[in-house]
Amino acid sequence: MSAFSILFLAFCSAWMSQAQTEFKRVAEANVTLPCYHRLYLLEPKSLDIEWLLKDSKDESKVVINYAGGKVYNNLIEEQKGRVSFASNLLAGDASLKISLLQSSDAGLYTCKVKNAGQYEWTYITLKVLERPSKPKCWKEGEPSEGKEISLQCNSVSGTTPIIYKWDRIDEEGKAGLMPPLTHINFSNPAQILMKNLTRTSTGLYQCTASNEAGQESCIVEVTVQYAQNFGVVAGAVCGALGVPSLVFLAVWLTIKRKEKKKYEEEETPNEIREDAEAPKARLVKPGSSSSGSRSSHSGSSSTRSTANSASRSQQTLSTEATPHVTPMQRSQAERENREMEPKKINHTNLINTEAIPTMLPAQSRAFQTV
Structure with a gap:
């Protein structure tokens, strides 16, 4: 190998090392990966250009190829119709154009140019960026x-x-x-x-x-819910339910109190009337015209009145002395007193009755004298 060839390869290696770059593009965008060479000056008919892709799986695939004056693309299924040479490759520009980038297009691209036994390489890393999906x-x-x-x-x-x-x-x-x-x-x-x-x-x-x-x-x-709102609502509900209940209870208690008071007022006069009926049980028989009889009956009535007054006084004192006696107990006691009073009255009447026959002859004689 001549000294000229050695210098040329060293120059190409230095140039290729400078050509190693990284491209970042957004998905759905287009990108052009640059590849410039000088081998077109040698033998145009023997020029051979090839783009290779090493993907994330570390597999190398031919993306596009120029050989024998023809372009061969659509070599990768995922890139069919989306890859092409961007310019005039016979004039030293073998750049690759990729349209509508996809995430599968990301990887390490290598542009290899060969002509007349000489080679040039260009390495480009392509990153396809995907914007975040709608969160x-x-x-x-x-x-x-x-x-x-x-x-x-x-x-x-x-x-x-x-x-x-x-x-x-x-x-x-x-x-x-x-x-x-x-x-x-x-x-x-x-x-x-x-x-x-x-x-x-x-x-x-x-x-x-x-x-x-x-x-x-x-x-x-x-939306922050206020804790006091729940208290107010609960209070309003309880108030709406409680107020009618309290009103109903107050009305019911008032009615019951009035009924009890009315019952007590009616019970007291009834007891007095029952005690006052005892004297009416003994009345003077019609047809008695003698004054002695009237006197006897008057005395008898006076005696009964005195007995009834004493009985009523005794009942009143007993009632006042026992304020906690129930109405039923008082009624029972009154009935017992009424049963005892006629016995006393009958006894008195019997005494008066015994006195009446002694007076009848005198009265008869009086009438006979007249």
């Missing part, structure tokens, strides 16, 4: 005053690492300050903890998932 937001816990809840967010796909950020959104859609006692779960940055909730914690909260390819967000609404 899902949700809350866990009881959103009440003094309680604790957690807000969580998750994006199921996207190029790692995915960064999560929570913000509070005001009425104008701008990010505001988070409530006090809000902490990030460092073991799971997609989760935040909100402790000791207050009414000021009510609002909209936005989670943003981002990476090198872009970002997506979701919003969750937090």
